[in-house]
Structure formats: C-alpha cells, structure tokens
Amino acid sequence: MKAIAYYRVSTDQQGRSGLGIDAQRYKVQVFLGDDFPPVAEFVEIESGGSSGRPELRKAIAEARRRSLPLVVAKIDRLARDVGLFMSILDQGVDVRFAELPELPTGAAGRFMLQQFAAVAELERGLIAERTSAALQAAKARGKRLGGYRGGRKPDHRLAAAARRAKADAFAADMGETVRSAVDLVGGLRPAARWLNEQGYSAPSGGARWTAEAVRRVVARAEELCRD
Template identity: 50%
Template sequence: MAQGSFVAYYRVSTARQGASGLGLEAQKEAVRRYLNGGDWTIKAEFVEIESGRKSDRPELERALSTARLHRVPLIVANVSRLTRSSAFLHRLLEAGVEVRFCDLPEIEGPTGRFLLQQMAAVAELEAGMIASRTKAALQAAKARGKKLGGNRGVVMSDATRAAGRAARTLKADGRAADLAPTIAELQAAGITSLGGIAKALNERGIPTARGGEWSPMQVSRVLTKLAEKAA
C-alpha cells in the first residue's frame, strides 16, 4: 500500500479517450489501484487535454511545479502518457520531480529516474547504436593511452566553481518561482508579515528547499529573490 502525498497528472485526448481505454476515469481508477488504500493523500490533480506528440503542456508544468513545491512524487496512470516526445522526457528529467507510473509499480526512486533516462535515449537513437558508439569511444580513448575511471587528480577551476554557484542560484530561483503563486495567495488573504507567511507555509505542509520548516528569515530571502526577478 502506498503512503505519503502525491500530485496526480492525467492526459486525455477527447477524440480517442473512449476507444483507447485510457480515458480520465480509467486513469483515475488506475491511480486508486496503485495507491491501494494505504495512508496517502492527493495534494492536487491536473488534467491535460492535448495531443501526446506535444511537449508544451501547461497543466503538466503546473503539476510539476506543485510536486516540487510540496516535494512529493508525480503519479501518472500509464507510462505511454508521457513518452512520445524526447524533448518532453528531457524536460521531465530536468524538473527534479520523482515520477511514479501505475502500470510499472516497482519502478520508483533512482530506478524510476533511470527508466526515464533510458526512454529519452531510446527516443533519440536505437539502443544498439548507443552501445556501439560508447564502446568505440572507450576503445579509442584506451588506444590513445587515456586512463579510464578512477581519480585522476582533477582540480576544479574557477570557471567550474562559478558554474556550480550559477547552478545553485538557478535552482534557488526556480524554487522561488514555484512558491510565488502560494505567497501571492497568502498576501492577498491579508497574511503579509514574514512570520505569518512562514507559519502558513508550514501549516500547508510546504517544506523549504532543504526539506525543513520555514522561518521568517527564509521567507525574506524568497521575497527578495522574487523582487529581484520582477525588477
């Protein structure tokens, strides 16, 4: 039985959902069977009515944002709902969200991410071509006398460190953007103090970037980032 919280994403095509057996109600039933009772909650549900060939899916973006915000997995009824576009699969991998597929109940966590990576690779090239090219590259490197694997005494350059800082900043900016709608909602409801916003975020079960509880100082940092982005 599943435990914890989830965000559910359903994709339907009105022209085919009845014939395909993967209509909205069928997908919701698949999610219920996957969760199988248990101590779980669905934080939010998002329904996309769109072609599977398109990678631009606004409801999916909202689902990913909500899953990141609450730091919970995204649950999808059927793996085919998400696998027709390699560009989209890469977007999903970059989103930093764990994805659960109801028709692949044993695939989750690092194994699930690995599965998505393989799906993206297969969408670009046949698995045999990838294996052949990798093997040829390793043999060529070995022939040149290049040492493969192990610690080769690499020291990070200033540029590498700067790239690392930029990546961390980008991640923090993304987290602030995910929080923006919720904070705006709280402010519109009259909750404007740093302490009040921190308390409301904690009550809603929204963790900080490191998984802890909010303090006024952390809220202040997020508001500063949002103000800088709006300027």
C-alpha cells in the first residue's frame, strides 16, 4: 500500500539517537509491506499534547495532495490529546495506524479511535502527575533524608518511598526510550548494550545498563501507565 508516513518522538535526545524513530519506522513498514516503502516521511520532535506540529501539517498536506493515506505507528504518536486527535481526523485525510490494522471504517471505526485517544490522553495526564509527585518526593529526600548524623534517626519508610519516587521519575522520563530499544534491537540484553553504547545514564546511579535494569524500567513505566 502506498502511503505517507509520520513519526513523532517527545524529546530531542530520542530524535538525535534515532531510536524511537527507527522503532516506529519498522512498525509502519511491516504494516505497509516490504514492497511499499513510504512515498514520503515526516519526523516530528514534539510533545504529544502540543498542537505546534509543523511536520504533521506538512504530512497532512502531502497526503491530501497525493490522495494517499497517512500512516502512523501508534495512536499516541499522532496525539495524546483527544481534541487535537479528533481535529486531525477531521482534516479530510485517511489516517491509518500500524498497531490497529483491522480497525473498521466509518462511524464505528471513528468511535473506537476516539476511545483509544481518550486512553492515550489519560496516560499522558497520569504520567505527568506521577512524574511531578516523584520529583517532589526525590527533592524532599535530599533535604530530609540521607546518612544518620546523630539526633533523630531517619524514617526508613520515607526513604523507601523516596527511592520509589525517584525510580518512578526515571521510568516516566526514559520508559518510552527503553521500550523502543527493546523493540528495535530485540531483547533485554541487546537493549542494555545499545543504551550503554549510546551513553544513556543508567538508573539509580549505576555505571552501566544491564538486562535486569532494562526489565525493571520497562515494567515500572507500564505500571505508571496503569496506575
């Protein structure tokens, strides 16, 4: 199938590394088939809740000009805001998602897409809230916790909560990148090797990524989305 492809990552670091883009490109190519590379590709480095999307506007214009569908790897790569998402669908372009190859057309398909977009928006809000709370807790840990220096002994439950908050903040920031690494290079150990080679900081001040560290970050990021 001939199509226009649109890819989006949320951070400059992901854009420079090409990691998130490569994972999306792979999903789109599988959806289109090996014999049909995208007619044109547009890459955006922008938050999913932002409406300032120059590359998306170009992609929509190109899809409309060529009368071709616009293919995106996942719903949240198009937008994590329901209003923005639906406004894009209303621009007269046939938008397809590689993760939903069997989605029906017409009113039923549009309704389903709206529900999926609502879930993506909820995830964005929850991640933002958890990240803010985690950073505040980590900051509090720096002021109130630490080694015992006499006087009142530290609250070990508070210390444990602060460690969890710090891990949550790290997973919220790096979860998407780490998940993309696993998808792209195929497995926890290869993903750890790739992250080390690219110079990504390991969690908890560790010198290097390990397969176990990758597994924990992915699991914690998924838990953040569910909570």
